[in-house]
Amino acid sequence: MVVLDELSSFKNWNSKRFKAFMKIRPKVKRVIGLTGTPSSNGLMDLFAEFKCLDMGERLGRFISQYRVNYFVPDRMNGPIVYSYKLRSGAEEQIYEKISDITISMKALDHLQMPELISNEYTVYMNDEEAKLYADMEKNLFVPLKKGEITAANAAALSGKLLQMANGAVYSDDGEEIVIHDQKLDALEDMIEAANGRPVMVAYWFKHDLARIMRRLTEKKIPFEKLDSEESIRKWNRGELPVALIHPTSAGHGLNLQSGGNTLIWFGLTWSLELYQQTVARLWRQGQTAGTVVVQHIITAGTIDKDVMKGLKNKDMTQNRLIAAVKARVTHGR
Structure with a gap:
């Protein structure tokens, strides 16, 4: 028997940790997973976690199969899919699939x-500070005396805006600029x-x-x-x-x-x-x-x-x- 404490650390099906465990999984008769955060980024996290437990019996053997069965593309740029959202009724279907091997106990209870x-x-x-922030949010670029701040895409912009909200930001040259x-x-x-x-x-x-x-x-x-x-x-x-x-x-x-x-x-x-x-x-x-x-x-x-x-x-x-x-x-x- 293997006990996976903090099962959520296996949620990435592309990670070395997950792949290494799946190599030995067929030799293990029983696996117990423990976690307080089973789906911190949404139900997509459950695929790899439950494959560790049942080798794909409930949610499927492949992530592509899991996506097709329970999700549809959400944010896209042409053929590139950035995120997925649940199909109608899929949330309940997933819960039903995993219910026979899943129990939860909250500390408060x-x-x-x-x-x-x-x-x-x-x-x-x-x-003045708010204008700098608004310019960055709108243009993905702000020229300052100490250096330029540029965001190449939406993900980079999110990071820059978080920094500016905190009060400072890294310039394109890696210098700290106080806002x-x-x-x-x-x-x-x-x-x-x-x-x-x-x-x-x-x-x-x-x-x-x-x-x-x-x-x-x-x-x-x-x-x-x-x-x-x-x-x-x-x-x-x-x-x-x-x-x-x-x-x-x-x-x-x-x-x-x-x-x-x-x-x-x-x-x-x-x-x-x-x-x-x-x-x-x-x-x-x-x-x-x-x-x-x-x-x-x-x-x-x-x-x-x-x-x-x-x-x-x-x-x-x-x-x-x-x-x-x-x-x-x-x-x-």
Whole structure:
């Protein structure tokens, strides 16, 4: 028997991890998969995950077959398909297919969990800053004294707009160009409002980290990056007023709940899995505080709002999946 902890790490059918496991899969009699984020990017994720479990018995042996059966092209450019959407009724069909080998148990149903409070702290760019952002969004290009900012396509534009919403952006030459300090000012206010209580700050871009570190150093606020065993121990002992963490390093199984109960998102991520895993570092069993507060610094009129909406929509899809298999367990299936 093989137990795949964090089954979602096998969701990419093109990954070396998935292909390596499928080579030995025929020799394994039984496979159990465990994950808290089975469909963080939508139900397309389920194909590879369930092929690990049943070798394609339920959802098909090939991704092309799975797409044809349950999806239709969504965003396209000629013959090139950028994304897919579910066929009418396909969501329920998928749930039915996997229901006999799937069960869900939510922590809230079985464990004593602290209350989770999520809110948004909105900041506003001035007219000049907002115009730079709008020009980039419209033209995919902005000429500045320190360098040019260019986005070759929609995906690149999304990244540039996220950077600008955070307050800085990389030029075409890789130089950091500061656009505004609105999020830094908000972060400083929020840390001050914590009144000495430890705060964890999630950042996304390297220039986010550099600017946050400069501001905290300037204000003589002690901080450390959570990137070593020693820094994690300091955080869990309550010795760090501010801990800086990148979502990709806030991985599965990392226990940080002893150090504090406040998480501030300075920069957002489109990845629901990384988002939920980062929140789960504090909002988990063993958290001694009665509440965990997750605050998102959002720049008004920017892509930040779209990211928040996207995360909520992905979470709704995932919750429908969990609810579907949970309902079947409840009724004895």
